[in-house]
Amino acid sequence: MKKIIFLVCLFVGTFAIAQPTDNATDPPARVSADVISIFSGPYTDVAGTDYNPNWSQSGFGTANTAFDPGTGNIVLAYPNFNYQGNQFGSTQDISSMEFLHVDIWVDGTFNPNVFVISSGGEIAHPITNTGSGTWISVDIPVAGITGDTSSAIQFKFDGGNGSTDGIYVDNLYFWKNPSASGTDATLSALEIDSTPLTGFASGVTNYTVELAPGTTVVPQITTATPTDSNAMVNITQAPAIPGDATVLVTSQNGSVMQTYTVSFNDNLEPSPMDNATDPIARNSVDVISIFSGAYTNVAGTDFNPNWSQSGFGSANTAFDPGTGNIVLAYPNFNYQGNQYGSTQDISSMEFLHVDIWINGTFNPNVFVISSGGEIAHPITNTGSGTWISVDIPVSGITGDPTSAIQFKFDGGGSGSDAIYVDNLYFWKNPTAPGSDASLSALEIDSTPLAGFSSGTTNYTMDLAPGTTVIPQITTATPTDPSVTSVTINQAPTIPGDATVVVVSQNGAVTETYTVSFAVVGPTMAAPTPPNRPAADVISLYSNVYTNTTIETWNASFDDSTSEDVVAFGDDIKKITFTNFIGVEFINNRIDASGMTHFHMDFWTDNSDLTGKVFNSKFSQWGGTNGEVSAMELNINGGSTPPLATGTWVSIDVPIATSFSNNLTRDDLAQFLITSNLGVVYVDNIYFHKNTVLSTEEFTASTFKTYPNPTNDSWNVVADNVIIKAVQVYDIAGRQVLTLAPNASQVTIDGSSLKNGIYFAKIQSEKGLSSIKLVKN
Numbered sequence: 001m002k003k004i005i006f007l008v009c010l011f012v013g014t015f016a017i018a019q020p021t022d023n024a025t026d027p028p029a030r031v032s033a034d035v036i037s038i039f040s041g042p043y044t045d046v047a048g049t050d051y052n053p054n055w056s057q058s059g060f061g062t063a064n065t066a067f068d069p070g071t072g073n074i075v076l077a078y079p080n081f082n083y084q085g086n087q088f089g090s091t092q093d094i095s096s097m098e099f100l101h102v103d104i105w106v107d108g109t110f111n112p113n114v115f116v117i118s119s120g121g122e123i124a125h126p127i128t129n130t131g132s133g134t135w136i137s138v139d140i141p142v143a144g145i146t147g148d149t150s151s152a153i154q155f156k157f158d159g160g161n162g163s164t165d166g167i168y169v170d171n172l173y174f175w176k177n178p179s180a181s182g183t184d185a186t187l188s189a190l191e192i193d194s195t196p197l198t199g200f201a202s203g204v205t206n207y208t209v210e211l212a213p214g215t216t217v218v219p220q221i222t223t224a225t226p227t228d229s230n231a232m233v234n235i236t237q238a239p240a241i242p243g244d245a246t247v248l249v250t251s252q253n254g255s256v257m258q259t260y261t262v263s264f265n266d267n268l269e270p271s272p273m274d275n276a277t278d279p280i281a282r283n284s285v286d287v288i289s290i291f292s293g294a295y296t297n298v299a300g301t302d303f304n305p306n307w308s309q310s311g312f313g314s315a316n317t318a319f320d321p322g323t324g325n326i327v328l329a330y331p332n333f334n335y336q337g338n339q340y341g342s343t344q345d346i347s348s349m350e351f352l353h354v355d356i357w358i359n360g361t362f363n364p365n366v367f368v369i370s371s372g373g374e375i376a377h378p379i380t381n382t383g384s385g386t387w388i389s390v391d392i393p394v395s396g397i398t399g400d401p402t403s404a405i406q407f408k409f410d411g412g413g414s415g416s417d418a419i420y421v422d423n424l425y426f427w428k429n430p431t432a433p434g435s436d437a438s439l440s441a442l443e444i445d446s447t448p449l450a451g452f453s454s455g456t457t458n459y460t461m462d463l464a465p466g467t468t469v470i471p472q473i474t475t476a477t478p479t480d481p482s483v484t485s486v487t488i489n490q491a492p493t494i495p496g497d498a499t500v501v502v503v504s505q506n507g508a509v510t511e512t513y514t515v516s517f518a519v520v521g522p523t524m525a526a527p528t529p530p531n532r533p534a535a536d537v538i539s540l541y542s543n544v545y546t547n548t549t550i551e552t553w554n555a556s557f558d559d560s561t562s563e564d565v566v567a568f569g570d571d572i573k574k575i576t577f578t579n580f581i582g583v584e585f586i587n588n589r590i591d592a593s594g595m596t597h598f599h600m601d602f603w604t605d606n607s608d609l610t611g612k613v614f615n616s617k618f619s620q621w622g623g624t625n626g627e628v629s630a631m632e633l634n635i636n637g638g639s640t641p642p643l644a645t646g647t648w649v650s651i652d653v654p655i656a657t658s659f660s661n662n663l664t665r666d667d668l669a670q671f672l673i674t675s676n677l678g679v680v681y682v683d684n685i686y687f688h689k690n691t692v693l694s695t696e697e698f699t700a701s702t703f704k705t706y707p708n709p710t711n712d713s714w715n716v717v718a719d720n721v722i723i724k725a726v727q728v729y730d731i732a733g734r735q736v737l738t739l740a741p742n743a744s745q746v747t748i749d750g751s752s753l754k755n756g757i758y759f760a761k762i763q764s765e766k767g768l769s770s771i772k773l774v775k776n
Contacts, residue, residue, distance in 0.1 A: 024103035039171070077166070080163055084167070085154050100125075100174050105133075110159045111159060206263075208262075241264050276423055282427060287428075300342065328420065333360075343404065345404075352394060355423040364409050368398040370398045370404045394426060401455075435504045438455070457511065458513075462518060466567045498515045521565065537686055542683065548590060568759065595688060597687065598651070603649070604677045609644075619671075704716070
């Protein structure tokens with residue numbers, strides 16, 4: 001079991017982590033017919049289950065579906081818990097089961113709920129939290145557990161606060177008491193005219209099959225397979241339409257009899273008898289089609305995704321109204337949708353076209369789903385029993401028109417409500433020949449512009465700190481190859497705007513694309529740490545000292561991101577905070593017991609510091625000292641520097657007086673930072689003994705560089721020191737050269753480099769320095 005005990009803390013408040021150290025009791029042995037397991041070691045689980053589906057819950061990013069409490073047997077760990085779930089690998093018929101079993105370990109004082117999700121309504125089943133810090137085992141009767149026991153598809157847990165609460169889950173399965181030998185009178189399969197009966201479940205005995213209008217041939221039960229091969233089966237076919245067919249199953253010992261009934265009915269519900277009007281011919285550049293016989297559709301689209309809607313099981317994505325041209329049929333309609341085969345940029349389109357036939361008095365809505373918010377667009381039901389054609393302007397149709405991924409329809413009440421859909425596509429009016437002034441590609445310094453879209457004309461490009469070379473637009477490709485006027489105006493300064501002016505072939509249309517460049521991040525290099533003896537420093541992150549090997553800058557439990565940035569020739573970390581970030585060095589633990597001080601530099605440009613925090617802590621791996629609160633850092637100052645914007649803030653504090661007690665620091669394995677500042681840059685994170693070598697600093701004055709600027713190479717000559725290593729970076733922070741001369745002079749060959757500004761880091765036994773190099 002891995003126990004985390006925090007030693008150094010800049011948190012406001014405390015940070016408690018409770019977790020199990022053992023497993024729940026193993027379930028009893030059961031035959032496969034008596035259990036349906038979703039997650040449990042003793043049984044065979046349903047294949048393909050997703051134990052951490054992204055439902056936008058707070059704990060999605062911190063969930064651990066392979067948590068080991070120290071026993072070698074994994075469980076499901078859900079910290080930051082407000083709600084979580086499992087998406088079964090396939091729909092499960094639990095109607096023949098008697099109980100749902102759940103083992104749960106609760107970190108918090110709340111009582112969680114468990115739901116079994118099916119096509120019916122959600123039903124909460126509370127689990128009483130005993131508060132004992134032990135596994136809680138519950139068995140919930142399947143009767144009344146969900147709306148439709150023949151089509152269970154998900155588990156959901158809820159009840160947490162989304163931050164400090166957590167649950168650990170094991171042994172999720174449905175089960176029933178074993179049947180007496182020879183008493184099974186159930187069917188395992190039932191086929192009508194050699195086709196499996198839709199919705200068949202062993203524990204369900206009554207079915208209704210709606211037949212197409214005008215059907216006169218009575219369907220036949222062709223297969224009825226008993227679960228127990230020794231049971232007897234007697235089939236009685238339906239005498240007419242409408243009519244009932246039955247299957248009588250008698251158990252082997254004759255003590256149990258069960259009748260399955262299939263009722264065949266004429267489909268009297270109204271449905272279209274014709275197709276919508278065919279769309280007009282369009283050029284491929286003027287249409288993005290999802291479902292239409294007239295155009296080429298986006299490949300791989302799912303026209304009936306299982307979103308637990310009532311009509312999922314009865315949808316027909318190949319309905320023929322009698323014309324030979326299929327449409328999408330959605331009976332039992334409450335909501336339905338299409339999942340595109342790939343994300344679509346619809347920003348250059350003008351309209352969404354939908355043809356819809358409505359059975360019912362409701363007014364359906366259509367949504368275009370993207371990364372932005374959902375926007376309902378109502379369709380007026382004319383009630384005429386004919387196809388309704390609508391064209392909805394793309395402007396305002398969805399939150400992000402560059403990343404459309406789904407259609408959704410809603411508004412029905414299930415039951416007899418239905419919609420039939422055809423000709424789902426986005427379109428724009430055809431461009432007059434010679435009047436296209438758009439771009440199909442745009443590159444900055446020979447790299448495609450991130451997020452470029454033909455229909456989007458304004459972009460912002462953030463540049464690394466210290467950037468002085470102005471990026472250049474190197475490629476601007478017109479969509480119409482006949483365009484002869486493409487004028488590129490490079491940005492004159494940073495910050496500044498570059499533009500591309502495109503004039504159509506006939507001169508009637510002019511389009512201007514603008515790229516705004518701005519430097520973000522620190523406006524100066526972080527302070528250079530002093531030259532200290534190697535034995536007097538333990539560094540996590542610094543170019544001056546040798547760093548401890550870090551296993552990850554983004555632990556599995558954190559919710560923020562980090563990336564490496566080169567600023568003014570120095571490596572720094574850019575952290576984008578949601579709440580906190582975790583740094584782990586579990587296999588390279590730190591013994592900081594001999595250190596006297598802790599140091600860290602950080603920088604933010606957040607202009608509003610009210611209520612903002614920048615807190616951090618270290619943790620041990622094991623130990624018995626418990627968690628302690630340590631120094632706090634806030635805008636009110638105190639023993640630590642106050643928060644500040646637009647400048648490097650340096651924390652350098654004595655350990656003995658800055659922490660609530662002087663714990664043994666010989667087993668540090670984690671470092672955490674919590675902040676609500678947004679983007680923060682950090683550098684020079686280390687422990688030290690507050691000693692400095694008496695040798696002179698290794699600075700730019702210690703060596704000579706010539707020629708600088710140069711056309712091909714630079715010579716670097718050091719004064720009474722050995723140059724161990726040289727690393728050369730371009731203005732974007734990419735390493736372009738590395739050398740290990742171990743000599744007092746070195747030649748840096750820049751003949752293969754583009755003209756511009758570079759930074760060279762030079763390492764010697766006296767420390768690290770950097771110089772600016774210019775290539776002409």
